[in-house]
Amino acid sequence: MYIVKVLVExxxxxxxxxxxxxxxxxxxKGIRVWIRFGYQKIIGYVESIEETVLSQEELEKQVGFHYQYIIDVIDEEPLLNEELQDLANQLSRMTLSPRISCLQAMLPTQLKPASHQAVGMKTQLCVEVIMDQSAKTVKQQECLSFLKKHPDIPLKEVPYSRALLKNLEKQGCIQIIEKEVYRQPFSMTHQAKHIQLTVQQQKVVDGILSHQGRVALLHGVTGSGKTEVYLTLAAHYLKNNQAVMMLVPEISLTPxxxxxxxxxxxxxxxxxxxRLSxxxxxxxxxxxxxxxxxxxxGARSAVFAPLENIGIIILDEEHDPSYKQESKPRYLTSQIAKIRAKTHHASVVLGSATPSLESYARALKGIYDLYELPDRINQKPLPHVEIVDMIQQTRQHNYSLFSIPMKQSIQTTIDKGEQVILLLxxxxxxxxxxxxDCGEVLKCPHCDVTLTDHRSEHKLKCHYCEYMIDYPRVCPHCGSTHFKSIGYGTQKIEEEIEKLFHGAxxxxxxxxxxxxxNGHLKLLEKFRNKEANILLGTQMIAKGLDFEDVTFVGVLNADLSLNVPDFRASERTFQLLCQVSGRSGRGQKQGHVIIQxxxxxxxAITCAAKHDYVSFFHQEMKYRQVAKYPPYCHMVSILIQSKQEKWIHQVAMDVKNYLQTHSHQTIILGPAKSTIYKMQDIYRERILVKxxxxxxxxxxxxxxxxxxxxxxxxxxxxVCDFNPYSQI
Structure with a gap:
């Protein structure tokens, strides 16, 4: 008999x-089992097993409680290898998260230790030749010859009748069997031609390969050919029979x-x-x-892929906040990548046109190896960037969302048959x-935010809890029917563009x-095929897009990200502006950018206009040093949450007092109400510790x-969040 220690789901x-x-x-160890937990039948995850010579009665007498037996075993082999099982335990300690949540973060839905199982394996009927002999008729022999040339062909693709196949099966020539098939999440593509690296690219590749096991920061301007460096590195490790992990921040970039x-x-x-099924x-x-x-x-969670013998882990756009998991376990992808790389003695490459300040500071200190690609491929110039002061536009009595230079540039670009990208x-x-009439603003009843007007759907929505109502007919406060929509989003801009620009x-x-x-892919394919000449979007359009005919990029309100109450606001604004500017002029034609x-x-705006990362870095680092923010310290955010508002501030103060007494060499900020004080009916206060x-x-x-x-x-x-990326 065996005692099995199980984590519940x-x-x-x-x-x-x-x-x-x-x-x-x-x-x-590491398999899933069905267990009885209280009155529930749930899934457990086996942590350890030990053999015992005692009977059930003797064990129960010894420990003083009733033992139950495992109901059933789900897996024949462990879901995770030894490395990933150890990583789950380490991640639990690092993030102060339950171990089971770490295991669940590593696995797809069907394999998570959780009872809500969904899709299983897909099978199809296939035809297999089992005896090399002649058939009875000419037609049967013709079919048999076809099947020999097409082994394991799916039954539905065989160009012969079912009756004929049944006769061949009776003669013992073939058998129809059920075989597992993989679902294809992407269409097949043609083999690409090999591209000759530039001198700069080859120098980067040689440097990274000669320093195996190190972390490399690849700082290359937009359009400098970082992707080709990734492909060449991947080819090298593949040739050496080692695995490659290629991570991107946004789902839209993955395809x-x-x-x-x-x-x-x-x-x-x-x-x-x-976004896969x-x-x-x-x-x-x-x-x-x-x-x-x-x-x-893959995106963030692909860092847990069960690869063996990893040679290199690459994080493209390493600065992107999408690499931070905002629900438990709250991990930073680059941190997990470095842990896995250490286990496999693999290299890590962090690539970006606008590296995070933390990464660039480490590279300057020599903790990371720094590689630069300062020029675009074939010496193509970076786009010309123009800053438009919207206060001056207002003084000239232009109250439109589009400045006069922006209007002229968009219309000129359309008239030339070229394409435009607009960011809002x-x-x-x-x-x-x-x-x-009464000034009432319609707010979410569950969150401390206003409801956003989604006019195309005639709905008002909360972007935090998905609460939704129909566009109101009367004011709930005074009964008036007079409403006004304040501010603007991408839907309104779309409407304005169609009115303002001829041929848009x-x-x-x-x-x-x-x-x-595949919504991302379909829209981008339409734009690539010239079914549209203006691509209007949020920050999703700022990274990774490469369209030869995009010669103009417009940023409608650069201040949206600048005025967020977050110490990273300037850095994120600079990164966003540089990234979206880089979408312009990637073909043979000169690019042009206007920032309103x-x-x-x-x-942040003047340095982005000059494509000057180094100047921005030094300016921002001065402020970070004075205020003692990363990379001059580490940070942890402590979020105190409760459905009862009366308790929350007292508990927050108790936590602060405990930290002041029991922690050393720390700076404690707060507690203060979170930017959004109530979210999903939960009140929130925050303490920041440096x-x-x-x-x-x-x-x-x-x-x-x-x-x-x-x-x-x-x-x-x-909720304790180390290296917090969100202060909401």
């Missing part, structure tokens, strides 16, 4: 421990990167991201686990709706228009986490 701190069950047979890698490496590539995820994961592929291309980092039609054909590219499967702003002298060494604070945070999330569960919940 519920990812809550109060259940973050193993529970003992019995089994007649030895089980493998494009997959296409490039599939063209070069064919069936060696698997894809992992959240459940069945496609399941199949891709098993292809990777069975070592049928050597390259994985705000979706929806208008920011909020206000009653004109607009495609709107935001979360609302790309919800459907009410802060024309802000260094520290230099995690040893100074980790034990105190662990005790706070243990006390409020395990012992005092229900009243208040504490």
């Amino acid at each position: 519920h990812p809550v701190h109060s259940l973050d421990t193993t529970f003992d069950y019995l089994s007649h047979e030895p089980l493998l 494009m990167m997959v296409e490039v890698f599939r063209e070069r490496f064919g069936d060696q590539v698997a894809i992992l991201h959240s 459940q069945g496609e995820k399941y199949d891709e994961y098993r292809r990777i686990k069975r070592q049928e592929v050597k390259i994985v291309v 980092n705000k979706r929806g039609y208008a920011t909020y709706v206000q009653c004109q 054909k607009v495609l709107r590219y935001d979360v609302d228009t790309t919800r459907q499967k 702003t009410y802060n024309p002298d802000h260094y 520290f230099l060494n995690s040893k100074d604070i980790y034990e105190a945070l662990n005790n706070i986490n243990d006390y409020y999330n395990k012992q005092q569960k229900g009243k208040v919940r504490i």
Whole structure:
């Protein structure tokens, strides 16, 4: 008999421990099992097994509780290899998250230790020749010859009648069998031609290959050929029979990167991201686990892909906040990549035209190897960037969303038969709706935010909890029917463009228009095929897009990201402006960019206009040093949450007092109400802690986490987020 220690599927701190069950047979660590937990039949994850010579009665007498047996075993082999099992435990400690939530983050839905199972494997009927003999008739012999040339052909693709096949089956020549087939998340592509690297690109490749096991920062301007460097590095490791992990931040970039890698490496590539169907995820994961592929291309969670013998891990657009997981476990992808690379003695490449300040600072200190690609391929010039002061436009009595130079540039570009990209980092039609008689602003009842007008759907929506109502007919406060939409989003701009510009054909590219499967790909394909000459979108359009005929890029309001209450606001604005500017002039024609702003002298905007990363870096670092923000310190955000407003501030003060007493060499800011005080009916206060060494604070945070999330569960919940990327 065996005692099996099992983690249960519920990812809550109060259940973050193993529970003992019995089994007649030895089980493998890392498999899923069905167990009885209270009155529920749920899934457990086997953490360890030990054999015992005692009977069930003797065990129960010894420990004082009743043992239950494992109901059933789900997996024949462990879901995760030893490396990933150890990584899950390490991730749990690093992020103060339940171990089961870390395991669930690593696995596709079908394989998660959770009861809501969905799609399984896909099968199809295939025809297999089992005996090399002559058939009875000429037609049967003709069919048999065809089947020999096409082994394991699907039954539905055989160009002969079912009756004929049945006769061949009776003669023992063939058999019809059910075979597993993989779902194809992408279409087949043709093999790409090899591209000769430039001298600069080859120098970068040689440098990275000669320093195996190091972290390299590749700082290359937009259009400098970073992707070709990635492909050449991948080819080298593939030739040495080592695996390659290629990570991109946005789902919208994944299909494009997959296409490039599939063209070069064919069936060696698997894809992992959240927009795949459940069945496609399941199949891709098993292809990777069975070592049928050597390259994985995917978004954030692909860092947990069960690859063996990894040679290199590449993070494109390494600065992007999408690499930070904002729900438990709150991990930073680059941190996980470095842990996995250390295990495999692999190299890590962080690529970006606008690296994060933390990464560039580490590179200047020599912690990372720094490689530069300062020029575009074939010496193509970077686009000319013009800053338009919208205050001056207002003084000239232009109250339009488009400045006069912007209007002229858009119309000229359309008239020349070229294409335009316009960035407005705000979706929806208008920011909020206000009653004109009493001034009432319609707000979400569950969150401390206004409802956004989505005019095309005649709905008002909350972008945080998905609460939605029909566009109101009367004011709930005074009964008036007079409403006004204030502010503007991509839907309103789309409407304005069609009125203002002759010959404009607009495609709107935001979360609302790309919800459907492959929505990103379909829209971009339309733009590539010239079905539209203006691509209007949110920050999704700022990265990775490469269209030869895009010669003009317009930024409608550069201040949207600049005025966010976050110490990274300037950095994110600079990165966004540089990235979107880089979409212009990537073909043979010179690019042009206009940035509309009410802060024309802000260094984030002036440096972006000059494509001057180094000047921005030094200016921003001065402010970070004075205010003691990363990279001059580490940070942890402590979010105190409760459905009862009366408790939250007192608990926040208790947490602060405990930290002041039990942590050393730290700076504690707060507590203060979160930017959005109420979200999904939960009240929120935040404490920010700056520290230099995690040893100074980790034990105190662990005790706070243990006390409020395990012992005092229900009243208040504490969320600790190391390296926070969001201050909402």
